[in-house]
Amino acid sequence: MISLTRRYQFSASHRLHSSALSQSENSRVYGKCNNPFGHGHDYILEITVGGPVSPETGLIISVPALDSFVERHVLRLVAHRNLNLDVPPFAHLVPTTENLALVITSFIRRHWPDSFGDSEAYPYRVRLDETDRNRFEIFLPVSGANFALNTYTETALSHV
């Protein structure tokens, strides 16, 4: 298999707090991340795209096209935002990096067919680093344009 990975960066703030938990439970579960005033990270986002190498262009996907897609459907929505207040899915979803990776994956999956539906390129992996020490990866088990997330992820995203 051949794939291309592009790395992006964005800065955002968040606060981890679940309304389903008491304040003492929130403190216990989220620790410093429960600070009521929030805090921020420089997130690193990697998007991996699979697909055949076009004999004409030598490309799996046009990098400028991928960049503008990610800018439009991901970075524009999260960069320099307060995730809890500025990004609608997090009105009712704790902006953990797990959930942020899921939301970004859902953005990509939702808009991919409009931009790349006529190509054989498909999103294969989303990796999100919150810091150098915390990394989350979602693999999209895919074949062509028809791809599905696993059941757990589908269930989580149905609330987005």
Place this chain on the structure above:
Amino acid sequence: MLLTRRAEFSASHFCRIPSLSEVENREIFGEEANLNGHGHNYIVEVTVEGEPDPVTGIVMDLKEMKRILDREIVEPMDHRFLNLEIPPFQDVIPTTANLAREIWRRLQPFFSASPAMLSRVRLYETADLYVDIVGEDGA
């Protein structure tokens, strides 16, 4: 067990389809289409798969692996203009994907049997862009 060795080379290239217009080339390749070329510090990570020898405890001699990478990849490509000097890139566009495939093709004969089989080639064009080839067919 997987064993990865890293090598680095610097080379210039451009990516264009001669039959297309300037605007079309820019749309597909962006600044990579600039006709006079530009350079990258390519980093290639070569991963082989094998089991440590029960006596020596090594999968394969790392010095030998370095010699192969130097001879097959670094020496021919380092400080070269890929489009003009390195076959097959007179006729094949030296995109990251095509360069990774060429590296796979050049290395595969040397890692096609025991003690170590070629498992992955990862080619970084920049820190923000890399291509992986994983598996046996070189994609």
